[in-house]
Amino acid sequence: MERKQEVSKAVIQRLPRYYRNICELKAEGVQRISSRALAERMGLTASQIRQDFNCFGGFGQQGYGYNIDKLMEELGSILGLRSGRTAILLGAGNLGRALLNNFDFSASGFQLLCAFDANPELKGKEYGGYSVRSSDDLPSYIAAHKPDVAVLTIPRSNAPDIARELVDQGIRGLWNFTGEDLHLGGLGVPVENVHLSDSLMTLCHLVSATEE
Amino acid sequence: MERKQEVSKAVIQRLPRYYRNICELKAEGVQRISSRALAERMGLTASQIRQDFNCFGGFGQQGYGYNIDKLMEELGSILGLRSGRTAILLGAGNLGRALLNNFDFSASGFQLLCAFDANPELKGKEYGGYSVRSSDDLPSYIAAHKPDVAVLTIPRSNAPDIARELVDQGIRGLWNFTGEDLHLGGLGVPVENVHLSDSLMTLCHLVSATEE
DNA sequence: TAGATTGTTAATCGATTAACAATC
DNA sequence: TAGATTGTTAATCGATTAACAATC
Numbered sequence: 001m002e003r004k005q006e007v008s009k010a011v012i013q014r015l016p017r018y019y020r021n022i023c024e025l026k027a028e029g030v031q032r033i034s035s036r037a038l039a040e041r042m043g044l045t046a047s048q049i050r051q052d053f054n055c056f057g058g059f060g061q062q063g064y065g066y067n068i069d070k071l072m073e074e075l076g077s078i079l080g081l082r083s084g085r086t087a088i089l090l091g092a093g094n095l096g097r098a099l100l101n102n103f104d105f106s107a108s109g110f111q112l113l114c115a116f117d118a119n120p121e122l123k124g125k126e127y128g129g130y131s132v133r134s135s136d137d138l139p140s141y142i143a144a145h146k147p148d149v150a151v152l153t154i155p156r157s158n159a160p161d162i163a164r165e166l167v168d169q170g171i172r173g174l175w176n177f178t179g180e181d182l183h184l185g186g187l188g189v190p191v192e193n194v195h196l197s198d199s200l201m202t203l204c205h206l207v208s209a210t211e212e
Numbered sequence: 213m214e215r216k217q218e219v220s221k222a223v224i225q226r227l228p229r230y231y232r233n234i235c236e237l238k239a240e241g242v243q244r245i246s247s248r249a250l251a252e253r254m255g256l257t258a259s260q261i262r263q264d265f266n267c268f269g270g271f272g273q274q275g276y277g278y279n280i281d282k283l284m285e286e287l288g289s290i291l292g293l294r295s296g297r298t299a300i301l302l303g304a305g306n307l308g309r310a311l312l313n314n315f316d317f318s319a320s321g322f323q324l325l326c327a328f329d330a331n332p333e334l335k336g337k338e339y340g341g342y343s344v345r346s347s348d349d350l351p352s353y354i355a356a357h358k359p360d361v362a363v364l365t366i367p368r369s370n371a372p373d374i375a376r377e378l379v380d381q382g383i384r385g386l387w388n389f390t391g392e393d394l395h396l397g398g399l400g401v402p403v404e405n406v407h408l409s410d411s412l413m414t415l416c417h418l419v420s421a422t423e424e
Numbered sequence: 425t426a427g428a429t430t431g432t433t434a435a436t437c438g439a440t441t442a443a444c445a446a447t448c
Numbered sequence: 449t450a451g452a453t454t455g456t457t458a459a460t461c462g463a464t465t466a467a468c469a470a471t472c
Contacts (some may be wrong), residue, residue, distance in 0.1 A: 010462090010463065010464095013414065015417065016409065016411075017410060020410070034430090035430075043395070045465065047467095048463090048464060050429090050430065051463090053431095054430090054431060058431060061430070061472060062429055062430040062470070063429050063471070064428080066430090079416055080421075081413065081416060083416070083420055085416060093314070094309065094313045094314050097306065098309070101306045102307055103409075107409060108416060110412065110416065172419050173422075174415075175412055188422055189422075190418035190421075191415075192414060192418075194408070194411055195229075195232070196406070197228065197315075197319060197320045198229060199387070199404045199406055200317070200320035201291050203361060203385050203387055203402060204320060204321035205224065205290070205291045206385065206404075207297065207360055207384050209402075210401075210402065220438075220439075222439065222440095246452085246453060258441095258453095259441050259442065259443090260440060262453090262455065263441090263455095265454095265455095266454090266456075270454075270456095272453080272454050272455080273447090273448060273453085274446070274448045274454040274455080275452045276452080276453070277452085
């Protein structure tokens with residue numbers, strides 16, 4: 001599974017979509033698929049799909065196509081979904097609770113351990129089966145359980161300071177919903193900055209474009 | 213403001229980020245900025261920024277740079293944020309309520325009118341100042357108020373059918389959180405499919421990559 | 425074997441970067 | 449005017465598509 005050369009960012013960004021579609025195909029009972037059929041389904045070209053998969057060493061078979069189970073296994077392991085990573089959530093407000101109650105963390109490769117909030121009234125409550133702990137216990141909890149990543153659903157103003165503290169304490173990645181763009185790549189800590197407003201602005205633009 | 217040739221998708225996708233950064237600069241009291249300084253702030257090249265802005269006719273001034281107010285105004289109007297668009301939200305579950313309570317729709321160009329839910333217990337409740345109506349009233353409401361877009365925070369299984377109905381009733385865009393990929397571009401109705409799981413899987417991959 | 429479909433190389437296309445004349 | 453910085457053209461780079469030999 002050695003990579004010949006660095007895989008481009010464009011390919012990496014398509015991997016979750018591939019994985020998602022393959023999971024759906026499996027759920028539909030499909031056992032194999034050609035690059036051509038997958039391309040049609042996903043709105044890509046067959047060429048691109050073969051190029052993309054071959055960045056990781058090619059897991060198809062001539063004259064047959066790609067085996068769904070094998071593909072899922074390979075893509076899952078490339079994405080690191082099989083690594084048993086752990087996560088904690090910071091900020092059990094509306095958005096935090098929505099994630100706790102609804103979001104399937106394990107499908108994206110993470111076991112969510114618990115949540116933290118500064119509000120003492122939330123202490124001990126449970127959402128989606130995850131308990132809320134006091135922010136005071138955060139440092140000792142991280143030291144003891146060494147979660148890989150933190151989900152930031154805290155207010156925006158706190159984001160930069162808390163991010164730095166978390167990195168100091170050993171957190172290795174951030175899923176950041178605060179609206180503040182965080183860039184800790186220099187420290188070797190990847191961040192996914194989620195900006196829902198960007199998505200809605202794009203929609204606004206696209207709707208306007210349909211009027212021309 | 214006529215566009216010489218079709219603006220590339222890559223440029224369009226950067227517009228919300230430009231707009232966001234310009235808003236931040238304005239909030240910081242900055243009145244003008246050079247492409248060089250903006251590039252440094254955003255992690256782009258000055259060349260790219262000038263290329264991007266010039267897709268829309270260039271709103272800078274030699275020897276001076278870009279005026280923040282003008283830039284905000286121009287980018288906002290390109291994105292269609294000044295068009296007074298309206299939106300409704302379908303599905304007042306956890307995620308729907310999180311958006312109602314927290315999300316600033318107007319900053320992304322939409323006036324949110326109200327929410328709808330099939331659960332009669334939610335009827336008449338308010339979240340974030342928006343009232344929840346019965347799904348039964350949806351068709352007549354759309355006919356009367358003609359909202360531009362619908363925010364889908366309903367269960368995944370209902371998504372395709374409801375999307376089609378909404379389009380029939382005149383909805384012109386969808387902000388889709390259901391997890392089901394919807395493609396109504398063929399009908400001239402743009403969709404922003406939000407897949408939070410894709411973002412988290414990417415983070416999982418990036419964290420794994422830091423171990424190599 | 426014949427048909428199908430991959431893996432992979434070459435060709436095309438588009439996007440980013442560099443350079444510099446225009447001009448505020 | 450001199451300095452700064454844009455607008456814009458040309459050069460480079462990278463990503464996508466096409467083509468086809470390899471092979472299941």
